[in-house]
Amino acid sequence: MYFLFGIFLALCILFFFLQFFRRRHIICKVKKMELCKKVCLLNEILTPFGFCYELRQDIVTTMQDAWQRQFGYCSLFDSTALVFGMTFDCEPIFFYYEGRTYRIELWKGQYGINLGAEVGIYYAEGILSQEQLETAVFQSVSDEELLTMGITVYQNGQKLFDTMQEHWWLTGFRVGTFCEPESLTMKVSISFCNSAMLSCFVESLLRIGYSICNIKVCNCTVSFLFSIPHTRQPRLFRRLRAAFTQWKNRICQKLFLFITKPFCSTVDRLIYLYFFLPPCFRHMFVCRKSRSQKFCKRKIYKKYGYKRGGRKREL
Numbered sequence: 362m363y364f365l366f367g368i369f370l371a372l373c374i375l376f377f378f379l380q381f382f383r384r385r386h387i388i389c390k391v392k393k394m395e396l397c398k399k400v401c402l403l404n405e406i407l408t409p410f411g412f413c414y415e416l417r418q419d420i421v422t423t424m425q426d427a428w429q430r431q432f433g434y435c436s437l438f439d440s441t442a443l444v445f446g447m448t449f450d451c452e453p454i455f456f457y458y459e460g461r462t463y464r465i466e467l468w469k470g471q472y473g474i475n476l477g478a479e480v481g482i483y484y485a486e487g488i489l490s491q492e493q494l495e496t497a498v499f500q501s502v503s504d505e506e507l508l509t510m511g512i513t514v515y516q517n518g519q520k521l522f523d524t525m526q527e528h529w530w531l532t533g534f535r536v537g538t539f540c541e542p543e544s545l546t547m548k549v550s551i552s553f554c555n556s557a558m559l560s561c562f563v564e565s566l567l568r569i570g571y572s573i574c575n576i577k578v579c580n581c582t583v584s585f586l587f588s589i590p591h592t593r594q595p596r597l598f599r600r601l602r603a604a605f606t607q608w609k610n611r612i613c614q615k616l617f618l619f620i621t622k623p624f625c626s627t628v629d630r631l632i633y634l635y636f637f638l639p640p641c642f643r644h645m646f647v648c649r650k651s652r653s654q655k656f657c658k659r660k661i662y663k664k665y666g667y668k669r670g671g672r673k674r675e676l
Contacts (some may be wrong), residue, residue, distance in 0.1 A: 387636050388623045399628045406635055410646040412534075413630060418522040419627055421475070423509075423532040430529065433500045434464065434483050440595045443645045446473045446613075450542040451591045455494055456565040460556050462489040464499045465562065467549060467587045469514070470542035471607060474614040476521070477534040478514045478547045481507075501529045506554075509582075513548040516540055525550070536627045536645075539614045541607070543589075550584040559583060617641075 394402075396416075403414045413425025414420075423429075437453050449470025456463050463485045468479040483499030484506075502508075511525030515531060524533050553559040560579050566576060566583075568589035577584040596603040620638070621630035637640045 365466075378388060382635060391624070391629055391636075394632075396628070400459045403628050403631055406632075406642075407646070410620060412646060414628060414631075415524065416628070418524060418533065418641050420522050420524065420533040420535055421627075422524060422534070423479075423527075423528070423530050427530070430501045433498050434466065434481060436495045439605050443596060443599060444494060444601050446543060446606055446610055447471070448596060448603055448607050448610065449477075450587075450594060452569075452587055452590050452592055454562065454565050454569065456561040457488055457491075458561045460488070460544040462494070462497075462499075464494075465551070467547065469545040469547045469587065471540055471610050472534060474539075474617045475534040475536050476514075476516070476538040476540045476545070477532065477646070478512050478545065479530065479532040480510050480512055480549055480551070481530040482508055482510075485531075508554070509552040515546045515548075515555075517544050518546075523548075537614060537621075537630065539611055545588075547587040547636060548584065549583055549587055552582040554581070558583055582616055 391399075400414060400416050407413055407421065408424070409428075411424055411429050412421050413424050413476060415422055426540070436453070439453075442449065445469070449468045449472070451469040454465045454467075456465075464483045464485070466479075466481055466483075468477075470477070482502050484502055485497050485499045489497055507527045507529055509525065509527045510531045511523065512531060512533060513523035514521045521535060521538075522533050524531065551562070553562065559578065563578065563583060566585065567573060571585060575585055615632075620641075621633055624630045624633055631642070
């Protein structure tokens with residue numbers, strides 16, 4: 362028994378030293394990489410997850426051809442967000458245009474260890490009733506129907522980032538930052554294809570409670586602030602679960618900062634985490650791996666000289 366315990370203890374000590382030197386080796390190599398190479402590497406890593414990194418704003422945002430596009434959206438996703446560690450304010454805005462029911466939805470809040478904001482546009486064929494709106498699955502718009510959207514995110518009045526793009530799902534996530542959804546304010550601008558579609562959207566804003574004084578219209582572009590939601594919030598019906606999720610997010614955020622504390626910038630932290638603790642990195646962006654993510658991981662490890670488990674041969 363003592364002999365087996367001794368072997369176990371020796372293996373634990375050996376594992377500790379191997380991990381210590383492996384960690385130090387990865388830190389050294391990441392520090393020696395040029396910034397341009399780091400950004401390119403991080404975007405290679407994020408592409409299979411449907412995201413990319415913007416150095417200028419220091420945010421992770423959604424790619425236009427992200428794999429999430431094929432799944433569309435429905436109200437069930439908002440109702441089950443707490444299960445996946447997301448605590449946010451959401452604002453679904455429904456309107457009818459040319460025989461379709463459109464859904465433009467806004468989100469802001471905490472996504473795991475990330476502070477984030479989103480705006481997406483979806484549609485369903487036909488004119489849906491109020492009951493159908495809660496159960497229907499809305500499809501993402503096609504490339505020909507993309508809208509130019511912009512968001513500027515503030516936390517307690519301080520500007521964090523802004524981004525604008527022709528998109529179907531515009532997002533911005535500040536990695537390793539914690540917030541309460543109520544502390545965020547999002548300035549939204551959406552450019553529609555014509556004034557008729559714009560009018561339908563503005564009427565829906567007024568119908569759910571927005572004031573005409575807080576809505577600015579210029580040509581075919583509408584701008585407004587999303588601060589206090591005017592629609593029912595699913596998380597408010599599960600206050601204890603929401604509080605627990607936020608507590609867990611806070612702990613994980615602090616743990617992320619602790620593990621990656623050799624670095625200060627987002628790009629360094631993420632690259633380091635990817636090679637040192639790959640499962641933790643994946644957990645930040647998806648709930649399960651896809652084949653494309655597995656293939657990309659092997660490709661990147663081979664390209665940058667890493668073996669399985671993040672150990673490096675030559676960088």
